[in-house]
Amino acid sequence: RLDLMPLRRRIGESLKNPGRPGLTILPGRKDRSRDMAGDLSTLKEMDxxxxxxxxxxxxxxxxxxxxxxxxxxxxxxxxxxxxIPDQGTTRPDAMNAALLWMDDLVQNGKNVLIHCVGGLGRSGTVAACYLTEYFQLDADEAIEFVRQARSRRAVENNRQAEFVHDYAAEFVRNNPD
Structure with a gap:
């Protein structure tokens, strides 16, 4: 299952042909009887x-x-x-670099798949941070958005939720507009 994040850009800003971030389980994950070739083929078909x-x-x-x-x-x-370790987070500068890479692709009409193992905790955390930085959602809104798009279990623990809050606060403080 690939869950797409239906995104709208910041108010007053539009993209002509935006790409879409998506979250999913690890392609080919053996303990869930996933078929790697089939999973990758499906991803290609979905661009x-x-x-x-x-x-x-x-x-x-x-x-x-x-x-x-x-x-x-x-x-x-x-x-x-x-x-990123299971159930964990990363450094804010590493997150920022990955999100910059991702947003450049999305702005240029490319779809970007985010995955960890289950597609919930780490993937949800990255997606929520992306929403705070590039779509100006506050941390709680971003987490809720990801949970509605993917699963109520996305952003799996307090440590990950706190990371989203800290990341959002740092971004807002350094980018007040």
């Missing part, structure tokens, strides 16, 4: 050629997707890796 992968190195083995990185390359996906 998702850019991926923000949040897995740590050990998770590729743990979830039976050791060949995923190579499959991404072979099938022409452009992938950015932002390894």
């Amino acid at each position: 998702y050629n850019h991926v923000l992968c949040l897995l740590t190195e050990d998770e590729f083995d743990r979830y039976g997707v050791l060949e995923l990185k190579q499959a991404y390359v072979e099938q022409g996906f452009q992938v950015r890796y932002l390894p």
Whole structure:
């Protein structure tokens, strides 16, 4: 299942052909009986050629997707890796760099897939931070938006929710307009 985030740009600002961020479970995840080739083919059919992968190195083995990185390359996906530990967060500067990459693609009409293992905690946290920075939602609105689009369980724990709040506060403080 790929959950798309129906986005509108900041008030008064429009994009001619915006791309769309999407969140999903780890493609090819063996413990959920996912078929990697089928999952990647579906993503291609939906015009998702850019991926923000949040897995740590050990998770590729743990979830039976050791060949995923190579499959991404072979099938022409452009992938950015932002390894975040399960149930965890990352550094604000690393988040900012990943979101800048993602927004550049979205502004240019490209769809971007965000995934961790379950597509909820880490993926939801990244999506919520994206909404605070580029769509001027406050942290609670962004978290709720992601939960409505993906799952009530998205942004899985207090640490992740606090990260979204801290990230939003830092962005607003440094970018008051």
